[in-house]
Amino acid sequence: MDTGETFSDSFTIQGRNFLDAGQVSTEIKSELKDLGIDPAVIRRVAIATYEAEMNVVMYADQARLTLRVTSQAIRVTVDDRGPGIPDIGLAMQEGYSTATHEMREMGFGAGMGLPNIKKNADDFRITSTVGRGTTLEIRIDIN
Amino acid sequence: MVLSEVQSLLRCRVFTGQEYLDRPVKFGCASDLMSDVLAFSQSGALLLTGLVNVQTIKTSHIADINGIIIVRGKKPDKTVIGLAQRQGIPLLGTPYSMYEACGILYRAGIPSTMKCADGSASPLPA
Numbered sequence: 001m002d003t004g005e006t007f008s009d010s011f012t013i014q015g016r017n018f019l020d021a022g023q024v025s026t027e028i029k030s031e032l033k034d035l036g037i038d039p040a041v042i043r044r045v046a047i048a049t050y051e052a053e054m055n056v057v058m059y060a061d062q063a064r065l066t067l068r069v070t071s072q073a074i075r076v077t078v079d080d081r082g083p084g085i086p087d088i089g090l091a092m093q094e095g096y097s098t099a100t101h102e103m104r105e106m107g108f109g110a111g112m113g114l115p116n117i118k119k120n121a122d123d124f125r126i127t128s129t130v131g132r133g134t135t136l137e138i139r140i141d142i143n
Numbered sequence: 144m145v146l147s148e149v150q151s152l153l154r155c156r157v158f159t160g161q162e163y164l165d166r167p168v169k170f171g172c173a174s175d176l177m178s179d180v181l182a183f184s185q186s187g188a189l190l191l192t193g194l195v196n197v198q199t200i201k202t203s204h205i206a207d208i209n210g211i212i213i214v215r216g217k218k219p220d221k222t223v224i225g226l227a228q229r230q231g232i233p234l235l236g237t238p239y240s241m242y243e244a245c246g247i248l249y250r251a252g253i254p255s256t257m258k259c260a261d262g263s264a265s266p267l268p269a
Contacts, residue, residue: 022201029205040186043207047181050205106198107177116182 007035007069013056015082018106021057025050028067028076035069037142044120045074045140051113052078052136058103059083060133073122074140084130092118144168144253146210146233149189152247153212153237158224160233166209172256173245177202184208185256191244195219200226200234208232214241 009031011024029046033039049065056063060082068075085091092114099109118124121138128134147164150157157164172184173191177198180190186207192199195217203211210233213219219227219234227234237244249255254267 019197022198022205025205026201039207043186043205046205050202051181106196107175107180107194107202108198110176110178112178112182116178119182 005068005070007031008067010064010066013053013063013065013078013080015056015058015060015062015080017057018102021054021106022050024065025053031067032069032074037069037074041074041140041142045076048117048120048138048140049076051117052076052138054108055113056080056082058099058108063133072142074142076136076138076140078136079133080135081133084132085126085128085134086130088126088128144251146189146235148251149210149212149248149253150235152251153235153239153244155212155235155237158213158219158234158236159228160210160231160235163210163231163233166233168209168253170256171245171248171253173241180206180208183257188256189248189253191241191248193217193241195223197223197226199223200230200232203227203232204230210235212237212244214239214244 013024025046028049032042060080063078063080066077090096094115095111097109097111103109122141123139125137146166146168149168168189171189174180175192175194180202184206187209189210190208191212191214193214195213213236216238
């Protein structure tokens with residue numbers, strides 16, 4: 001069981017805003033650093049959050065990202081309004097991608113995002129409704 | 144090895160981060176795919192890349208990359224250099240191609256951040 005929440009914050013991520021892509025993850029990284037979290041844990045959270053943020057920027061209209069920190073774990077929820085994912089099993093396969101040329105030019109869209117989020121998380125849940133959006137919930141343990 | 148030794152081996156110019164050239168370089172990775180950098184790099188790695196946009200810097204910051212070498216004489220613009228400066232990431236440029244730059248550093252003893260995909264040991268001489 002977790003003890004009480006020690007820190008929380010929430011952010012809005014705008015879809016298709018490639019200029020500011022990565023800003024939320026950068027802010028979260030800095031907040032976790034200020035909380036004195038282990039750098040190896042911060043790196044996992046930052047990578048997972050950044051991948052999720054890029055997914056929103058590339059595919060969704062808008063998302064709410066919530067960060068919750070307790071003494072045991074860091075939880076990140078990304079709830080987006082967007083096209084949804086028709087086949088989550090397929091989207092979880094490394095190398096599967098529906099990215100455009102523009103996304104690939106930025107160095108993304110290689111079909112590594114969701115698998116890499118899962119790799120960095122201790123718990124990973126994703127639900128999606130086509131035409132409405134996708135919700136991603138991850139937990140990364142502090143110890 | 145430290146970053147200033149990499150600078151002379153690769154005949155680099157320093158776009159920003161002159162004050163960080165004493166940083167240790169323990170291993171390297173090379174990719175134009177930021178997805179790969181996020182998935183396979185290690186904290187403290189040196190990144191060699193031909194991708195010169197703000198995502199290169201943002202990804203490096205997120206993945207705790209120690210320094211960035213831009214290959215084949217490409218020049219980052221002011222926005223990219225300014226972001227690297229703010230994030231405290233040294234940004235250097237080499238005239239060598241990606242293949243040559245990697246070869247030079249590998250021969251000098253800097254190992255890869257990634258293990259061989261079939262699990263076999265690195266051929267790098269000890």
